[in-house]
Amino acid sequence: MNMKVNIAGVEWNNPVTVASGTFGSGKEYGEFVDLNKIGAITTKGVANVPWPGNPTPRIAETYGGMINAIGLQNPGIDLFCQRDIPYLQKFADTKIIVNVCGKSTEDYCEVVERLADEKVDMLEINISCPNVKEGGIAFGQDPKAVEAITKEMKKRAKQPVIMKLSPNVTNIAEMALAAEAGGADALSLINTLTGMKIDINRRTFALANKTGGLSGPAIKPVAVRMVYQVAQAVSIPIIGMGGIMNAEDALEFIMAGANAVSIGTANFHNPKVTEEVIAGIESFMKENNIKDINDLVGCVK
Amino acid sequence: MSDKVIKDTIITSSVKMSEGIYSMWLKEEEIAKAAKPGQFVSLYCKEGSQLLPRPISICEIDKKQGLVRLVYRVAGKGTLEFSNMQAGDSIKIMGPLGNGFTLEGKKVILIGGGIGIPPMLELAKSLDANVQVVLGYRDGDLFLKEEFEPYGTVYVSTEDGSVGTKGNVIDAINENNLEADMIFSCGPTPMLKGVKAYAMKNGIKAQISLEEKMACGIGACLACVCKSKEKDSHTNVNNKRICKDGPVFYVEEIDL
Numbered sequence A: 001m002n003m004k005v006n007i008a009g010v011e012w013n014n015p016v017t018v019a020s021g022t023f024g025s026g027k028e029y030g031e032f033v034d035l036n037k038i039g040a041i042t043t044k045g046v047a048n049v050p051w052p053g054n055p056t057p058r059i060a061e062t063y064g065g066m067i068n069a070i071g072l073q074n075p076g077i078d079l080f081c082q083r084d085i086p087y088l089q090k091f092a093d094t095k096i097i098v099n100v101c102g103k104s105t106e107d108y109c110e111v112v113e114r115l116a117d118e119k120v121d122m123l124e125i126n127i128s129c130p131n132v133k134e135g136g137i138a139f140g141q142d143p144k145a146v147e148a149i150t151k152e153m154k155k156r157a158k159q160p161v162i163m164k165l166s167p168n169v170t171n172i173a174e175m176a177l178a179a180e181a182g183g184a185d186a187l188s189l190i191n192t193l194t195g196m197k198i199d200i201n202r203r204t205f206a207l208a209n210k211t212g213g214l215s216g217p218a219i220k221p222v223a224v225r226m227v228y229q230v231a232q233a234v235s236i237p238i239i240g241m242g243g244i245m246n247a248e249d250a251l252e253f254i255m256a257g258a259n260a261v262s263i264g265t266a267n268f269h270n271p272k273v274t275e276e277v278i279a280g281i282e283s284f285m286k287e288n289n290i291k292d293i294n295d296l297v298g299c300v301k
Numbered sequence B: 001m002s003d004k005v006i007k008d009t010i011i012t013s014s015v016k017m018s019e020g021i022y023s024m025w026l027k028e029e030e031i032a033k034a035a036k037p038g039q040f041v042s043l044y045c046k047e048g049s050q051l052l053p054r055p056i057s058i059c060e061i062d063k064k065q066g067l068v069r070l071v072y073r074v075a076g077k078g079t080l081e082f083s084n085m086q087a088g089d090s091i092k093i094m095g096p097l098g099n100g101f102t103l104e105g106k107k108v109i110l111i112g113g114g115i116g117i118p119p120m121l122e123l124a125k126s127l128d129a130n131v132q133v134v135l136g137y138r139d140g141d142l143f144l145k146e147e148f149e150p151y152g153t154v155y156v157s158t159e160d161g162s163v164g165t166k167g168n169v170i171d172a173i174n175e176n177n178l179e180a181d182m183i184f185s186c187g188p189t190p191m192l193k194g195v196k197a198y199a200m201k202n203g204i205k206a207q208i209s210l211e212e213k214m215a216c217g218i219g220a221c222l223a224c225v226c227k228s229k230e231k232d233s234h235t236n237v238n239n240k241r242i243c244k245d246g247p248v249f250y251v252e253e254i255d256l
Helices: A077-089 A107-114 A143-156 A172-181 A217-233 A247-256 A273-287 B031-032 B076-082 B118-126 B147-152 B169-175 B191-202
Strands: A005-006 A011-013 A016-018 A040-042 A059-062 A065-068 A093-099 A122-126 A161-164 A186-189 A193-196 A211-215 A238-240 A262-263 B005-018 B022-029 B040-044 B056-062 B066-071 B089-095 B108-114 B130-137 B153-158 B182-186 B205-209 B226-229 B237-242 B248-250
Touching: A016 A077, A016 A273, A059 A211, A059 A238, A077 A093, A077 A107, A077 B226, A093 A107, A107 A122, A122 A143, A143 B248, A172 A186, A172 A217, A186 A217, A211 A217, A217 A238, A217 A247, A217 B118, A238 A247, A238 B005, A247 A262, A247 A273, A262 A273, A273 B205, B005 B031, B005 B076, B022 B076, B031 B066, B031 B089, B040 B066, B056 B076, B056 B089, B056 B118, B066 B076, B066 B118, B108 B118, B108 B169, B108 B191, B118 B130, B118 B147, B130 B147, B130 B169, B153 B169, B182 B191, B191 B205
Parallel strands: A016 A040, A016 A262, A040 A093, A093 A122, A122 A161, A161 A186, A186 A238, A238 A262, B108 B130, B108 B182, B130 B153, B182 B205
Antiparallel strands: A005 A011, A059 A065, A065 A211, A193 A211, B005 B022, B005 B089, B022 B066, B040 B056, B040 B089, B056 B066, B205 B248, B226 B237
């Protein structure tokens, strides 16, 4: 039985990674799961300089999910390279995907250039960050901006580039095609859906930031639909995510066209979920006599 | 390896203490063995739409019998679910989490306010010191007060003046002329601000336990941060993680 997948020339031992921001750089979850068993670890977003993030409260639970506005707090690329990359390199079987964030094209370029000589396997570019030069609209909400930033990343990156798409758009396939046209090696989707929660007793927003990104099983049908639409439109590999809680959910994404999957919010509900999803996919394959996980990718048309 | 565990455990007792306040004992030997006063656990809901674990402070630890006690307020759907559970029911728990109090001081004041009172009980039992306990309540519903009495002198403040000092915990300290070389405190942020100001003004060392909305509970997601005076070595910014670096901090470490 083959669980290996090839994402843009990088071979993962299995098709499971974690969604950026839910897993830090792995250390905290290493107390609960064997990090060597996860196909790839996607780190929390890292910028050129440390970011303090948003005021609290930064999260609120919602029905079947949560909204977050952490504000991409991160220690900056220098400390990240000194501390987090060497930590992740201890898990030789697991690929390292570094998620990159920035407020301007220059910010992104600086991080990608800094990572060129580091031993990381792939880069994931978070284009849901607000573009300060373009009045704060996210890079990922305009196809021209998606193509332009993808080109800039590809010019500088030594590792394969995964563009992470925002679902807060009218036509996700258009964004996917723009990233592909810009030279993206792979796509990941979906990022969180912008949401809001109001505390009726205090008559205030539940989050200090007013809005936050909705994640968790509440968004899964939207995510599966978007993965399907993107899979129909592009020919590059797709990492699917959005509300995966178990192996059945992961298989839905794979059958919709994802070559691999990311697990995010479910880590908060069950710190051992990554290993359980991998085992669950294997059991499904055994029960259904499937020899290769890749045979299931996009099998529902 | 860490001393944290996550597992299904059995509730050995679950009782209502007063309006909206519940007490639960759990049979969990590993957590009981590892836990220190001031640490907390995460409890998971059975209702599937409630994904996030509920952080609850440890009120008492019985290492001999392998039991942990939680006293909590029903604040939403998750804690409401726990309050409806009974002895014999199982519940998923992760812990022990956070740093806990550093046991120090010869003459100490433990200050608890509202649902910040429970973690002070295990601390009162654990300290080898002259213990004075100041408990702040809204009204005459003095949950847990009697349980502190074997471990120190207990003073009470109530907002409505029905018992003890009318006013807040600092009013009670002043009215009773309490002195100390160490303060420990847990309670609502306005109270902790008052405790910090009192401790700094009087040159008394103080540890306070903070609360914030949490997601992972183990230091990965960066939801529950507080502002720190110095740049934190892990986050590389002036933020500390309440779930991992705290919940207990020295007052001078943080901005409230």
